[in-house]
Amino acid sequence: MTETIVLGLDGANWxxxxxxxxxxxxxNIQALKEEGVWxxxxxxxxxxxxxxxxxxxxGKNPGKLGVFWWETIDTDRRTLTTPDSRSFKSANYxxxxxxxxxxxxxxxxPMTYPPFEVDEYMIAGxxxxxxxxxxxxxELGERLDTDGYxxxxxxxVxxxxxxxxADGLVELIEQRLETFRExxxxxxxxxxxxxxxxxNVLQHFFWRGEPTRRAWEVIDExxxxxxxxxxxxxxxxxxxHGCKDVDTVFYVNSWLESEGYLVTKTETADVFDRYGVNKKRLSKLAHNLGIHSLVTRLAPDRLTEQIPEDEEGFKREQKLEKVDWEQSSAVASGxxxxYVIDDDPDTVKRLIDDLAALENDAGEPIARQVMRREEAYEGPYVEDAPEIVFDQRPGVHASGAIGSNPIFSDVGHWEAENVRTGLFLADGPDVDATDLDGPISITDVAPTVLHSVDCSVPTDMDGEPLPLFDDRDVATCDPLPFEAATDAAREDVQDRLEDLGYLE
Structure with missing residues (x-):
């Protein structure tokens, strides 16, 4: 029998x-709350x-993994890359x-493509x-393809x-869980x-709206x-992580530019941005006219490279081309x-102070906490992290787009944004606990999973097994080596992340 089943619910919180x-x-979730511990x-x-x-x-923080977000900006080489499954420098549970x-x-x-060789199986996410x-x-993929997976x-969406x-996403979620049960x-x-x-895609775009509610009813069933x-x-x-409705969109690069930290180049492309011409609108127009494939085939690269991605402006590699690197001291992801260019400590300090004091038009703070990377992370890859990490106040979405955006706006592309507080629940006949002294850390789950099946916990994990199985001693072992990183994710993966609103 399967001893431990883990259901990961992206973006869920109580x-x-x-x-x-x-x-x-x-x-069913309510019954589990009443019977288990959460x-x-x-x-x-x-x-x-x-x-x-x-x-x-x-079971580790990003400082031990070397990956910190959907994209990595190298301010020395002036490049932007997207990680894949092999970019994380650690063995997995x-x-x-x-x-x-x-x-x-x-x-x-998520982040398991290309898939790993796992005994028994892996279906990348x-x-x-x-x-x-x-x-x-x-051959598992061949069977799943035949079944219409x-x-x-x-x-x-x-x-x-x-x-x-959105209706299609609800159906996809149901299919996903039925396949898992099979x-x-x-x-x-x-x-x-x-x-x-x-x-969580539904939550981003609809918050607690009807499509999201229906999806959660499917999940519960x-x-x-x-x-x-x-x-x-x-x-x-x-x-x-968790999720909460958005009250403020903070365009970080617009703020950096207004404060003199970021200088952008003025080019012909800015005319497109100023008048609302972007790839997203042109693509929809071409689809409506039935000429999308013709436009895609005939439009020269030198033109399409100059057109902003959507109404928020320039994203991905486009935004790096907008940066005047010689005049700038900082640039933001979402x-x-x-990222502080040249890692200047005076710039880092000023930025931390300015961000900590920053409020929106209603007088509400933008960040709950502003940290140097050494405060946010621990491990051998901290030097690869952005110099500054700020914890968005719940209700704030920080966009990394560069364009003719205001510093603050009301609800924009997303209705809801991630928050740091997620959820955890454990239930089963072997769970011998009446309460958890929470909140716990996400890094506690891997050692808990290992401990649940009497497998040794590696000594380099940040987390600790949760006290769910009182009669079991925790065994430890030496860390295993990890596989070398592969190339960064392909452009079609970046396109999908952008459609969903993650890469801005």
């Missing part, structure tokens, strides 16, 4: 679910899918299971996976008006994991079925990361 729990719409869980900085799902699988002669089945975990060579063993929706596409029946493993990633099918398993519910 505050998000509370109204639906109170209304009786999520009876608490809040804190993610690593920043509270984002990448890197936090791999903080979960390694399934490596320790396999080393101990135990098995794992890992499904839909979105948003960075491709519908090609996405499983180990490969889809890694991603046929049409992505890219805005709040995409209600039909895998649980077909393959006995010691530990099985499945992440429901696209639920599937959780109840898993609990019924595997009553003797230890069941863990956990998330990579969701709380700021």
């Amino acid at each position: 505050a998000l679910l509370e109204p639906w729990l109170d209304d009786g719409r999520l009876p 608490t809040d869980m804190h993610s690593c900085f920043p509270p984002v899918t990448c890197p936090n799902w791999r903080c979960y699988s390694t 399934w490596d320790y299971l396999n080393e101990n002669g135990q098995t794992a089945g890992i499904m839909n975990l 979105g948003p960075g996976s491709e519908q090609d060579a996405y499983t180990h063993p490969p 889809r890694l991603h929706p046929e049409s992505p 890219t805005g709040k008006e995409d209600r039909e596409e 895998q649980l029946e077909a393959e006995d493993v010691d530990v099985a994991h499945c992440t429901v990633f696209y639920i 599937q959780i109840g079925a898993i609990r019924d099918d595997h009553p003797d398993a230890t069941l863990l519910l956990m998330s990579d 969701q709380g990361l700021v």
Whole structure:
């Protein structure tokens, strides 16, 4: 039998679910809360899918992994890259299971493409996976393809008006969990994991709206079925971070430019930006006219490279081309990361002070905490991190786009943004605990998973096994080596991240 089942619920927190729990719409999750033990869980900085799902699988903070967000800006080389599964410099908990002669089945975990060789199986997860060579063993993917398994929706949700596409996401989430249940029946493993990633996409665009509620009702139904099918398993519910509705969009690079930290070049492309001409609008117009393929084929690269991505302006590599590197001292990614050019300590101090004092037009702070990278992270790769990390106040979305944006605006592309507080729940006949002294850390989950199946915990994990199994001693072991990094993710992966609103 499968001893431990982990369900990863991207972007979930108890505050998000509370109204639906109170209304009786999520009876299975409510029953688990009453029967098991639960608490809040804190993610690593920043509270984002990448890197936090791999903080979960390694039990380590990003300073020990070398990946800090969806993109990495190298201010010396003036390049922007996107990580893939091999960019994280650590073994994962399934490596320790396999080393101990135990098995794992890992499904839909973000940042696992290309997939790892896992005994028993791995089905790589979105948003960075491709519908090609996405499983180990490969024949599993062939069977899933035959059954109609889809890694991603046929049409992505890219805005709040995409209600039909949102319906497709609800169907995809249901299919994902039904496939996981089939895998649980077909393959006995010691530990099985499945992440429901696209639920947080619905939360970003619709917050607690009808599509999100329906998706959570589907998730609740599937959780109840898993609990019924595997009553003797230890069941863990956990998330990579939480979610909250947005009241302020903070365009960090607009603020940096207004304060003199960032200088951008004025070019012909700015005319497009000023008059609202962007790739997203042109693409929709071309689709409506039935000439999208013709335009794509005939438009010269020198023209398309000059057109902003969407109404927020220049993103990805485009924004680096806008930076006047000789005159600038800082540039920002999204969701709380700021790179200081030349790592000047005086600039770092001034920026920290300025960000800590910054308030929106309503007099509310933008950041709850502003940290040097050495305060946010610990480990051998801290020097690769952005020099400044700020924890967005719940309700703030920090955009890293460069364009003719105000410093502050009301709700924009997303209705809701990530927050650091997620959720954790444990239930099962082997769970011998009545309470958890929370909140716990996301890095506590991997050692807890290992301990749940009597596997040794490596000594380099940041987290500690939670006191869920009082009669078990915790065994430790030496760390395993990790595989070398591969090339950064391809451009089509970056396109998908941009459609979803992650890369700005």
